Amino acid sequence: MEKLLFGTGGTPHTARTPSAIDGIKRIAELGLGCMELEFVYGVRMAETSARLVAETAQGLGVKLSAHGPYYINLNAREPEKVAASQERILQTARIGALCGAESIAFHAAFYLGDPPEKTYQAVKKNLAEVMNQLKKEENRVWVRPEVMGKTSQFGDIDEIITLCNELDRVGICMDFAHWHARSGQANSYPEFVAVLEQIKNGLGDEAIANMHIHVSGIAYGQKGERKHLDLKESDLNYTELLQALKDYGAKGLVICESPSLEADALLLQESYHRL
Numbered sequence: 253m254e255k256l257l258f259g260t261g262g263t264p265h266t267a268r269t270p271s272a273i274d275g276i277k278r279i280a281e282l283g284l285g286c287m288e289l290e291f292v293y294g295v296r297m298a299e300t301s302a303r304l305v306a307e308t309a310q311g312l313g314v315k316l317s318a319h320g321p322y323y324i325n326l327n328a329r330e331p332e333k334v335a336a337s338q339e340r341i342l343q344t345a346r347i348g349a350l351c352g353a354e355s356i357a358f359h360a361a362f363y364l365g366d367p368p369e370k371t372y373q374a375v376k377k378n379l380a381e382v383m384n385q386l387k388k389e390e391n392r393v394w395v396r397p398e399v400m401g402k403t404s405q406f407g408d409i410d411e412i413i414t415l416c417n418e419l420d421r422v423g424i425c426m427d428f429a430h431w432h433a434r435s436g437q438a439n440s441y442p443e444f445v446a447v448l449e450q451i452k453n454g455l456g457d458e459a460i461a462n463m464h465i466h467v468s469g470i471a472y473g474q475k476g477e478r479k480h481l482d483l484k485e486s487d488l489n490y491t492e493l494l495q496a497l498k499d500y501g502a503k504g505l506v507i508c509e510s511p512s513l514e515a516d517a518l519l520l521q522e523s524y525h526r527l
């Protein structure tokens with residue numbers, strides 16, 4: 253990536269229709285740089301539509317990423333639930349790649365009371381099978397488990413970094429809102445820099461030059477994330493986050509997942525360019 257691009261998680265609210273194509277057109281009109289295709293309730297896009305999405309995005313210079321279904325748990329007890337989870341990641345990667353997305357994000361697993369190490373081993377084994385399949389298909393999309401916001405969810409920064417180091421083409425989706433909600437901390441310039449430092453130390457300069465970031469305002473409690481909020485209704489210190497990203501030379505996609513998608517994506521972009 254040449255720079256940091258800002259966009260929305262899903263079609264902007266002010267698009268003509270909720271379709272991906274109208275979403276991409278609206279992103280371009282607003283002067284934003286990217287959009288995440290939200291397959292959160294299932295991957296329901298035909299291959300022909302995906303090719304049109306790719307053409308539209310390329311023509312307008314909008315970069316795309318994709319978000320896999322919520323119903324994924326690579327640490328599920330039942331083998332059929334694991335298989336269905338793997339299939340959902342594969343579907344996201346296949347349609348995402350046809351759409352021209354270079355990166356897909358998803359929520360990897362719940363601990364379900366298991367020790368983190370046991371959960372890690374299950375996630376690693378089951379994700380390795382997905383990655384082997386994608387390799388066979390010559391699908392080169394980056395598969396990125398997200399840093400998660402609830403303490404019941406697999407995915408702190410260390411877990412994801414270790415996974416990235418063990419599996420080829422697996423990257424980190426750094427959700428700064430989730431990470432803040434998970435700990436109640438990580439909300440100041442030095443803490444944001446420390447996160448970037450941790451990623452750089454764990455995964456090298458390439459990881460900082462090709463980031464997939466999620467940001468939104470967030471409400472949280474003892475167990476972490478409660479819900480997403482608009483930036484100005486939340487305590488997320490987004491100005492210091494943007495300053496850290498700028499000072500650190502981070503490049504890639506910043507996907508805004510606030511309820512008022514494009515308003516906050518524009519706020520982030522404008523604040524970043526004012527720094």
Ligand SMILES: [Zn+2]
Binds near residue numbers: 319359398
């Ligand atoms: Zn997510």
